[in-house]
Amino acid sequence: MTSGNPKRASNTLFSPFRFEKNPRACRIVCTIGPSSQSSTILEKMLLSGMNVARLNFSHGNQKSHGEIAHEIRKTAQRLMKPIAILQDLQGHKVRVGNVQHPPSICLNEGQEILLGHGETVSNKRIGIDYQDISHSVTPGQHVFLDDGSIELEVLSTQGDDLHCQVNLGGELHSRKGVIFPDSHLSFPLLNEKDEKDAHFGVSLNVDMVAMSFVRSATEIIEMRLRLAAWGKKDSFIVAKIEDRKGIDNLDEILHVADAVLIARGDLGVTLPREKVPGIQKTIIQKANTFGVPVITATQMLESMIYHDKPTRAEVNDVYSAVIGGSDAVMLSGETASGRYPLHAVREMDRICREAEKELRNFKGEIPVRGRQDMHDKMAASAVNLARNTKARCILAFSLSGATLKALSAARSNVPVYGIVVEEQVLRQLLLHWGHSLITMPHEEKLEDLIGPALRQLQEQGIVRTNDRIVVMASEAEPGAKETYLFKLYLLK
Ligand SMILES: Nc1ncnc2c1ncn2[C@@H]1O[C@H](COP(=O)(O)OP(=O)(O)O)[C@@H](O)[C@H]1O
Numbered sequence: 001m002t003s004g005n006p007k008r009a010s011n012t013l014f015s016p017f018r019f020e021k022n023p024r025a026c027r028i029v030c031t032i033g034p035s036s037q038s039s040t041i042l043e044k045m046l047l048s049g050m051n052v053a054r055l056n057f058s059h060g061n062q063k064s065h066g067e068i069a070h071e072i073r074k075t076a077q078r079l080m081k082p083i084a085i086l087q088d089l090q091g092h093k094v095r096v097g098n099v100q101h102p103p104s105i106c107l108n109e110g111q112e113i114l115l116g117h118g119e120t121v122s123n124k125r126i127g128i129d130y131q132d133i134s135h136s137v138t139p140g141q142h143v144f145l146d147d148g149s150i151e152l153e154v155l156s157t158q159g160d161d162l163h164c165q166v167n168l169g170g171e172l173h174s175r176k177g178v179i180f181p182d183s184h185l186s187f188p189l190l191n192e193k194d195e196k197d198a199h200f201g202v203s204l205n206v207d208m209v210a211m212s213f214v215r216s217a218t219e220i221i222e223m224r225l226r227l228a229a230w231g232k233k234d235s236f237i238v239a240k241i242e243d244r245k246g247i248d249n250l251d252e253i254l255h256v257a258d259a260v261l262i263a264r265g266d267l268g269v270t271l272p273r274e275k276v277p278g279i280q281k282t283i284i285q286k287a288n289t290f291g292v293p294v295i296t297a298t299q300m301l302e303s304m305i306y307h308d309k310p311t312r313a314e315v316n317d318v319y320s321a322v323i324g325g326s327d328a329v330m331l332s333g334e335t336a337s338g339r340y341p342l343h344a345v346r347e348m349d350r351i352c353r354e355a356e357k358e359l360r361n362f363k364g365e366i367p368v369r370g371r372q373d374m375h376d377k378m379a380a381s382a383v384n385l386a387r388n389t390k391a392r393c394i395l396a397f398s399l400s401g402a403t404l405k406a407l408s409a410a411r412s413n414v415p416v417y418g419i420v421v422e423e424q425v426l427r428q429l430l431l432h433w434g435h436s437l438i439t440m441p442h443e444e445k446l447e448d449l450i451g452p453a454l455r456q457l458q459e460q461g462i463v464r465t466n467d468r469i470v471v472m473a474s475e476a477e478p479g480a481k482e483t484y485l486f487k488l489y490l491l492k
């Protein structure tokens, strides 16, 4: 998306974007796949509230993802709506190959089958993308396929293959995940597929990269270095927390990641399912404390893969995830391969908005959150000032995005309208709770931007005569390392 070199007319704001009149604070991430990759559906999903499009590189190939990314950018540009592209790398996750006769094979309870390195899945042998599996797994151990919906038991090893029996049957589709909960598999720091895909992602100029099964901060640092070497200096890395190692090292991961994703699908297989809600709560609380955006993911509206309405339990799950502190909620199969991708986005949007009403009722003082640095202190003060003066909204200017990130961590319950210069900065804020964002060209003096921004808020009917507005920014002033600025406007 580009601003198309807009002409500057006096008193007008030259931005390719418009503020949202009734912005939703919680972000919606949608996985794009066969059900949603056409420009018609993408357009409707964007208009229905999708903020981030997730391309899962465990499926499809570089060519197909490149085409989808292009279609997303084209659609966003046509609609003048910002959208971020999140590239999800396969990471340290074993996957089955492609089903020989699509769409799936049926595995029946009691059936015996071989499992070993290979690219094809048939009724006799399941190929997986891990070599030497027979050295890591012993008879009696279990194998879970497709987030645990299918369970195998290892009977013996046969050469390099495992001879298994199906304990829990089901339909197995191409590229589904494989978990060996009792075994220690070895993986390099970054695998070859991830490196190739991430390099390709740089050429697509994706906005964010998600790393699967993150175990340590080192992996993230290493990936950031590679991305920088390939030309992506301002990378945004999402750490997917999927197993015990990710949970144990959460603090160090939160120090270096730009966001975390609670991968409940794999968490519920690598650990007992009943522990997932408690783990979700802990990850959200920690991420909120660090001021790092957190995405709650997987099976949120799962039944909508086949139905046009969710179950009451699913509605409750999304609502609770928002109330609990998620910055974003994610749709997976619902939008990638389900029958009702649009219904799912609209449903998600409605539930988030309803939950936010409850959050807006919070009457207490907003505490300083996040890393508690100067930006966080100023953000909490701005929200409290806006609350105490009954301001209609906060208008925040940010070059690097830091002011807006802090306002997001503060969980402002006064609407925040944000102005940044770079579109990339804007798109990378689309996983952060809470703002409606537009870009404006850089001006030497902030004063030159405030007037047009206020006018746009007025023209769009977001603010009216006699409304109070808190303006917030940080700037460099002569003689001061950093100056933080608050202004309270009473509109004429
Ligand atoms: N690019 C794609 N091409 C084909 N199918 C896809 C694609 N992306 C996602 N899907 C389908 O949507 C399902 C749900 O998406 P996701 O949660 O990302 O995958 P998974 O559960 O396999 O990790 C996938 O299992 C797959 O069947």
Ligand SMILES: C=C(OP(=O)(O)O)C(=O)O
Residues within 6 Å of the ligand: 056, 058, 088, 177, 212, 242, 262, 263, 264, 265, 266, 267, 297, 298, 332
């Ligand atoms: C989001 C998840 O990861 P993926 O879709 O890559 O398997 C998950 O396991 O919940």
